Amino acid sequence: MSGLGNQLRAALDRDDAIALLRGAIGRDSVTGNEANFVSYLAEQMRARGIGNVETADFLPGRPNVWGTRKGSGAGKRLLFIGHTDTVHVEGWREHWAGDEREDPFGAPIIDGEIWGRGSGDLKAGICTSLAALSLLDRAGIKLMGDVDFAFVGDEESGEPGTGVSAGVKAHTTRIASGDLPRPDFVVYTEPTKLAVYAAQIGFFIADITITGKSAYFGVPELGHDALKASHAVMSALWAHSDKISARAEHKLVGRGFLLITTLNGGGFIAVPKRCTLSLIRKLLPGESLDAAAAELEAVIRGAVADPTITVDIAYPAGRDHALGGTAAEIDPNHPALAMLGDAVGQAMPGRGGAEGAPFWSETPFFVNGLNIPAVYCAPGDISNCHTFEERVSVEEYLAGVVAFADFMTRFCGVEGN
Template identity: 50%
Template sequence: MTMLRDRLKAALDPDAAIDRLKRLVHCPSVTGQEDDIAALLEVDLQTLGLDEVTRWAFATGRFNVRARRSIASDRPTVLLVGHTDTVHVRGWQERWAGTDRANAFAATEVDGEIWGRGTADMKIGIATALSAIDLLNRAGIAPSCNLQLAFVGDEESGEPGSGVSAGMKALMPVYDTGLWPIPDLAIYGEPSSLDVYTAHMGFFICDITVNGKSAYFGLPEQGVDALKAGNAILTALWQLSDEIRAAGSDPMIGPGFLVVTGVNAGGYIAVPGDCRISLIRKLIPGEDAEVERQRLETVVRNAITDDLITVTFGYPAGRDSSIGGTPLVTDAAVPAIGMLIDAIRSVVPAAGRIGPCAGWSEGPFLSARGAPVVYFSPGDFVHCHTLEERVSLGAYADGILALAIFLASYGQTTA
């Protein structure tokens, strides 16, 4: 591996890799606006010599892109996958006004880091995958495994009417119809600080609407106070979260719990006739989303003591389940994962640690179809979704080299 590493390191063109990352960051792709970046990636995949480059709509005006490189039928297959969309940039310009970072899409370089929306989450993952293939091309080394690449939209939450993994759902027919074989390893390019994440939580989001009856503040007896009922519900929800935490903890993911993320009520000088409570429920392996949904709704209803109060529940973020996303647990003993770790450590000996992903992403769609899934890229989760989003160029170069080593060696060892 040392000779391979040295040969690839000598062929690495940092300027070309940085230019690729900057082009991606320059292309705004807030959820719902994935068309331009899909077109950009389509051209890049063609330039890199990939086969079957396909850009297709998963919703009106919103596109995915995929490609392949087949080596031999008896070689293993690696999928490099990630999402093209980012969270919004509201507040970014105000935070960085008067500085060279005021434009969230400028990809400004400061002290060896590239700043901007989507740098860490997860344009660095896409750029690393493409630059690793570019590096193999420059070194004259063919990958030793069959390659699949897929970049999808609609992973992020937060924009109205989106954020339900519509892009990933639109990719699944290529596996379900047998157009593509199930990969022997899927590497999703979410930020991992060059470690290898093999697990993450599940979740569901619940919006609770409490309805009473508004009344003039001077005649409160004529109203039904939805905010008062909401207060009782909040107390019950926090107690439920404590009970969930006490019930047990997953060794990788930790305990389950729920977090109330928003409360809104009233707004007039009157008895509040409505109250809205939003929450997110963290699920750990072994918890059933439907069972936990019913448990939540029972707790909420039992907290209501006034028969004139009504309550409804909404679940806006159906992913690979009807109400949310399921947990991911990948067996770290899968040989391909060990080889990926070896490749990473040949470049950065202290990296390549097995750990859990801090959030949820779309690996469960693939694991449900039999593919081992890991998350890997040079980005750092601590910067995701923040006004401090940035990536280290040094880590980027290390990630490109590590991934190229893995792609060049995996099939040779397993063939």
């Protein structure tokens, strides 16, 4: 580890950092209840010397919170951002009944890991950024550039009527209008096991309704079989997925495809009148979401041979695009990538490599919407998030605190150097 890294490691207050995260997990913030966590964050941000801390509702009763640690004014501006909401906890208490993990917001430490809903997705990332700033203060390091912090709601999509990125839309609108300063680089604190995700997939969800005409089973010729048409559509979609996958491979996020996720239909001893199916399409950086959706619709409609059968297609998951979420990537040679990757590698050897996000989250609002480079990086393993196994390694979290503090010095510059 470098001299600065050793200085930061020596100054780290482990107990404070851990208490910060356990307190964050302790605030139930299932989507829609972000205010409960935002009040905690606003209090912690002010206590840790972040200035101009503000909150504002992006929807009634659902606030964002943001603030800035001002530097000397001679360095670059860095933004750490993450979402405050978590997925639900239904079944958690029953799953862990009688175990010390029974309370999803209890944040017990078991075998070197902190458990609880939101521990990985993504309260560890939020707390890593705040604890990193406190670490710089304890080490007596003053930054030249400004560091912004913004924590937004409505990222998760598990609750009815929510999950359309209303929080980040409100925040990026403030940046675009000039009400908030424009950062030079953004770190979104989704869990990556401290890899640096420089690219991410895009997606859209399509809900397809196929409608025919019902008829008594004894005279099927009087009906128009929606289930049979659905079979033809699914066969065409699977073939289309194979074609998509064969087209191209992105070195960080792999190949595109579509996945049929649900099928419902049929009638009671009758020709099925209606079938519905849903699918999700994975897009690669550079793919047009509009073109992909148009191509999909042509495949679906081309598979229905009976002109009396109707097909309706809806796209229920608009994010930074009306139909879904766009894919994103930044220049792999952007100097901040090397800075962040090296800072992480110094703090935790073997981590900090450039990878691609196998999920969709909100960096496209910056990368594609504002032309601001953004990456994902934080402690936590996405594979245990949204499950009863959600947890984060204490040592990975503390390494992240040191790494983020180191990165702040590299990107923003340090007074006196």
